[in-house]
Amino acid sequence: MEPYVEGAARAGGRGAPPVYAGRTVALLTQHRKELVITPVLEAGLGCVVELVTGFDTDRFGTFTREIPRPGTLVETARKKARQGMVLSGLPLGVASEGAFGPDPVIGFMPWNVELVIWVDDALGLEVMGTVANSRTNFDHLVTADWDELSAFARKVGFPDHHLVVRPDGADDPRVRKGLSDWEALEGAFAWALAQSAGGRVFVETDMRAHANPTRMTNIRAAAEDLVSKLRCPCPACRAPGFAVAGRVPGRPCELCGTPTPEPVAEVHRCPRCGHEQRAEPDGAPARAPAAVCPFCNP
Ligand SMILES: [Zn+2]
Ligand SMILES: [Zn+2]
Known part of the structure; x- marks a missing residue:
């Protein structure tokens, strides 16, 4: 098996999995999200995005509350992707879903989370590109x-x-x-x-995508995150989507060395075979500030 070089996969594309080159993927959207999702996926993966229309995605919920969103962001995005796969008869589907609310930390600043989900029934995997930030006019x-x-x-x-x-x-x-x-x-x-x-x-x-250029920018960023994940093959089974799946807390306090809730490592996981690897986060400090230490600042 050829050695796994994450840098090459991310930057140069030599390690990018050719698995999606020339493959057709269904995109179900009625709010013009194809304008930002299609060019990013086609350039980054070499796939062909087939727009699936004629289905009212508002059935899965609206931002203006006429139809409540019953599930989580991931569940709603998955339903849309699967609906697109059913309507097109394709084993590959992509869809996007977003949410708005107050900043989870500061509380009063508006906040936008965007998710672009990739569902591959041939390989049996699911990969998510995400972005979360305060770049929104939600008000x-x-x-x-x-x-x-x-x-x-x-x-x-x-x-x-x-x-x-x-x-x-x-x-x-x-x-x-x-x-x-x-x-x-x-x-x-x-x-x-x-x-x-x-x-x-x-x-x-x-907040509908076609009515909100700022939101479109965030959807594009989530699509770019998805592409960078899909371009990382699993070192064990070569399936695409070997990406950060969690963080391990425990970075030691700068004063007393007690483990803190700050991350000490990232865990990369394969969405297909479950293979895991720990990696030190790039550029992270070796020690955590005493302000977050449960001993120094209980
Ligand atoms: Zn794998
Ligand atoms: Zn401490």
Whole structure:
């Protein structure tokens, strides 16, 4: 078996698994995600992405809450990929799913997680590309004032980023989505204000991919993460997708040497055979700050 060289696989492509060159993969999306996913996958893997349309992916849930998302991000993405595989009859599927909320650490900054899942029924594996960051315009406003609304709209990048308007609160079924020019926004505002029992309309950012260029950028980054993982073959079975699957805590404290929750190693795992390897994270300090030490700073 040829030796495993991670650097070559990641940087030069010589170690990239040829397994997907020329293969067709189904992409189920109705919100134009193919614009960022297809070029990244085709350039990075040599595959051919077949767009599967004609299926309402909103059946798996919407960001505007008409249809709740019942499962986790991974479950929803997997359902979409599998639906695309069924409709196309292909053993390879890819799909994407995102979520928005407050920053998990700071709490009040908006946060975006994007996932692109790769399902391969021929090899029996599943690999996920992810990105999580605060690059998002996710926000809302309740107002009766057009000036306040137009200031909000400029702040969140309207009209490149579209808006959603409702008369009475986040769950009002009366809704105008995909507002993409000032005239449409003004009309929707007047409509909602006239309908509103409380006299204040609910405005929010439209988080659907085609309505949100910032989100598209994050979906592209998640697709790039997926490609870099798929280009790493397992040293044991050569299947693609040998990537970080977890971190081992225990980096010693800089003062007293007590193991801390900071990672001391990464675990790379094969999605097919389960082979694992420990690796020191690149550029990580050997010692953890005393601030995170359970002995020095309990
Ligand atoms: Zn393997
Ligand atoms: Zn300590």
